[in-house]
Amino acid sequence: MTNTTKDPRWVRPALIGLLGATAVLYVWSLTVSGWANAYYSAAAQAGSESWKAFFFGSLDASNSITVDKPSLSLWPMALSVRLFGLHSWTILAPQVLMGVATVGILFAAVRRRFGPVAGLIAGAVLALTPVAVLMFRYNNPDALLTLLLTVAIYFVLRALEDGRSKWMVLAGAVIGAAFLAKTLQAFLILPVLALVYLLCAPVKLGKRVGQLLLAGLAMVVAGGWWVAIVELWPASSRPYIGGSENNSFLNLTFGYNGLGRINGNEMPGGGGGSGAGGFRGGSPFSQESGIGRMFASAVGGQISWLLPAALILLVAGLVLVWKAKVMRSAFLVWGGSLLITTIVFSFMKGTFHEYYTVAMAPYVGALVGMGTVTLWKHRDWLWVLATLSGSVIITAAWAFVLLNRTPEYVPWLKWFVLLGGLVAAAALLLTDQLGRRVAMGAVALAGVASLAGPVAYSLTTIGDGHNGGIITAGPASARMGGMGGMGGMGRGGGQLPGGAGDFEGGAQGGFPGGMRFQGISAELKKLLTKDADKYAWVAATVSSQTSADLQLSTEKPVMAIGGFSGGDPSPTLEQFKQYVDEGRIHYFAGSNRGGGPGGGRGTAAAITSWVEQTFQQVTVDGTTLYDLTQPKTS
Structure with a gap:
């Protein structure tokens, strides 16, 4: 059953305010990054000049070779450049719009079953996650991928409410489109979505199986039409498929961009074992894999601020709503998506960049929003109130650890976060004795203490220029120590011709992940x-x-x-x-x-x-x- 309760009058202004604030945050000083990732900017420029280059994702308008990804993520940029001319703004603005849309879709998905407050919390957490602030102002494919996966989950949740086939078909089509943004990463959450629907959908088992098959067919059609054209097109009259070993997109998909990322046997750029750019047994950008990767120095400040709280709230929320089938399904979908993505990112042995974790941001936001509101509604139970209070303490303590890794960065902030979190947690335990106003003050303080660290990192991110393929959010000092000391390669100095303003770039030479636009x-x-x-x-x-x-x-x-x-x-x-x-x-x-x-x-x-x-x-x-x-x- 759908939540048909009419929202209070304050909800629409609050949502408009959230989306407006997100847009301002993401668009502020946007051109400080210049061409951002010049690899994709050049392909967007080529696509604006040639429809053939547009379709294939060629690096140049004369179609010598493509980028090492499908071309869908390039299309919004190429169209923007075709319409408004080549400029940093026209390259990066499409990703800003994707970020605002992702926040809006997440709000809509969470609000349906958990109310507008949960939706607003979820949207705010997503909007203020440092890696999201970074990638929704950047021209890598991850912005479009994150938007499409959030839309797909929205459709699956709608299907879990009423069992209508159209929602599953739409979800399959969107995941197919996500494949054309960043290939196999789009499929990470497929097992979760399929299993939850198979077990929890409000229709008979046979119909569930049929709907999943329809969704799979829609996914194959939506993602396969482009692949089929590329594979069937005579190789002599199309650009070479960049990153492949034999001029095949399927080879690129299942090799360098596929299993190679998992097992570390990557061969970027083809060329066989002695080919340039080939890495056997792990990429120089793979870092140390393991369960602690999401909390390590290179990744922790990007995504993990509220990750412990999200996991705690996932477990507690499932206990509280287990008998409410639709709400339970929502926790399983968002929680399962977070867990499977975290596990794959943590243990993959091939190339791993910190910004991949932007895909986790909607899942963390949803769980924090749903879990917080669910536990607050059941605060009459002592264990629930203790869990809510404990999640605030753990969040504040973890933020203290993250901020303490860069002691010179806003040194007073870590103490404010820690003390504020402890005071808020203590007040939450005493809500019955302290009265409604004090309780609301404690909730507000808990929110401020929980988000102060991500906000600081986000504000620092929008003030800095980022350039090339190795980029991270937050202060530069927090990035050193990741990837063998190469975490700061996405910064430097330069000037963008054409009036786009000053920007910072990456290291000259060396690995192309540190690519910088020199002019x-x-x-x-x-x-x-x-x-x-x-x-x-x-x-x-x-x-x-x-x-x-x-x-x-x-x-x-x-x-x-x-x-x-x-x-x-x-x-x-x-x-x-x-x-x-x-x-x-x-x-x-x-x-x-x-x-x-x-x-x-x-x-x-x-x-x-x-x-x-x-x-x-x-x-x-x-x-x-x-x-x-x-x-x-x-």
């Missing part, structure tokens, strides 16, 4: 863009780190030899020679622009060596170029 001089830009329309690519260079830099500066196609890391076997030396003979590439940019680790081996190395031996070299403002229309004299 180019006016002289170099003039040289590259001269007679640009005569060429399919104004330049070619090893790895997307350099190609994105040149392409975003010139707004002209630049070939990324070897794709993301320079390790993809595309183009081959023979193909590259053919392009040069046909006059399709003007310049080759040397490795001094900070190419990735793939530049020294494999196909990319062979191309580089041939170019250096064959064509005349010129240096423009520190950048080595080879004019591919001017061979050396014998």
